[in-house]
Amino acid sequence: MIDIQLSKYIHTSEGNQMLTIEMQIETGSVVALYGSSGVGKTTLLRMLAGLTKPDDGHIEVNGQIWFDKKKGIHVSPQKRGVGMVFQEYALFPNMTVRQNIEYGLADHRDKRWVDELLELTDLTQLAARKPGTLSGGQQQRVALCRTLVCKPSLLLLDEAFSSLDQATRTRLQDETLRLHRHFSLTTILVSHDIEEIRKMADVVIKIEQGKIIKKGRPADLLSSPKQYHHLELKGILTKIEIVEGGSILTIYASDSTHRIFQDSGASTLQNPTQCKVGDTIVITLPYESSSVRKL
Numbered sequence: 271m272i273d274i275q276l277s278k279y280i281h282t283s284e285g286n287q288m289l290t291i292e293m294q295i296e297t298g299s300v301v302a303l304y305g306s307s308g309v310g311k312t313t314l315l316r317m318l319a320g321l322t323k324p325d326d327g328h329i330e331v332n333g334q335i336w337f338d339k340k341k342g343i344h345v346s347p348q349k350r351g352v353g354m355v356f357q358e359y360a361l362f363p364n365m366t367v368r369q370n371i372e373y374g375l376a377d378h379r380d381k382r383w384v385d386e387l388l389e390l391t392d393l394t395q396l397a398a399r400k401p402g403t404l405s406g407g408q409q410q411r412v413a414l415c416r417t418l419v420c421k422p423s424l425l426l427l428d429e430a431f432s433s434l435d436q437a438t439r440t441r442l443q444d445e446t447l448r449l450h451r452h453f454s455l456t457t458i459l460v461s462h463d464i465e466e467i468r469k470m471a472d473v474v475i476k477i478e479q480g481k482i483i484k485k486g487r488p489a490d491l492l493s494s495p496k497q498y499h500h501l502e503l504k505g506i507l508t509k510i511e512i513v514e515g516g517s518i519l520t521i522y523a524s525d526s527t528h529r530i531f532q533d534s535g536a537s538t539l540q541n542p543t544q545c546k547v548g549d550t551i552v553i554t555l556p557y558e559s560s561s562v563r564k565l
């Protein structure tokens with residue numbers, strides 16, 4: 271069990287705000303965080319990783335105290351066993367795939383473990399290549415490997431798949447779930463992608479105005495479009511129908527099809543001709559005030 275009770279004064283674009291987070295996470299689960307931009311999701315992940323110091327509170331992970339303001343405990347990031355993957359892959363461009371992954375190893379002699387990870391993530395054939403010669407999805411797999419090489423117990427994914435196209439994202443989500451189970455990880459992901467949350471998370475948490483305002487199973491919490499604020503739907507545009515007053519876009523995202531009406535007056539689809547069937551697009555929700563952009 272992970273017990274988190276934290277507060278941190280953050281400087282947001284709307285002024286200073288107290289971020290107060292109280293939650294318990296079951297070991298082995300996948301928890302998704304969402305909420306409007308700047309609400310403090312990344313700050314929360316950074317506090318869990320030990321990269322940002324909370325003002326108050328405590329973090330206890332499976333009986334080990336990582337942070338306790340009153341007791342003056344602040345375990346260093348290196349000793350926490352946390353792996354964090356960001357949207358930007360942040361790989362070393364002059365190192366090979368293998369060297370990038372080995373960089374995270376405490377014991378550089380443990381080459382067999384690197385081989386196993388390369389194998390598990392289907393990167394063996396690319397081990398001698400430099401990141402610049404790889405696709406975005408392949409680079410993100412290297413970043414995932416580099417994080418897993420130090421055998422973290424807690425995996426933090428900060429919009430890690432959001433810049434990838436639909437097919438690559440789906441594959442990375444599947445692989446990450448497989449690795450999550452294989453290594454018995456506890457995973458916290460920040461995501462705005464409704465299908466990603468539905469597919470990956472056991473629990474979904476919404477943060478607004480400095481605190482948790484909703485917590486539940488994705489199936490319960492994201493059952494109605496009314497609850498989709500601050501979420502996005504990413505998928506492949508499979509059909510564009512021009513109708514009176516606008517157009518209906520059909521999007522295939524993960525395992526479901528969505529039809530979204532775009533009012534031609536309110537539409538922020540800047541140049542409809544830029545979007546064509548087959549493109550990966552992002553729709554910000556709710557449907558009634560959605561905007562569309564090409565990924």
Ligand SMILES: Nc1ncnc2c1ncn2[C@@H]1O[C@H](COP(=O)(O)OP(=O)(O)OP(=O)(O)O)[C@@H](O)[C@H]1O
Pocket residue numbers: 279280281282283305306307308309310311312313314322
């Ligand atoms: N160490 C810090 N001390 C005080 N304020 C901070 C600190 N780190 C970040 N902030 C501020 O906290 C606010 C929340 O930032 P954060 O990146 O956590 O938001 P977010 O919810 O992840 O947003 P987004 O969805 O846009 O990535 C920002 O305005 C940021 O400037």
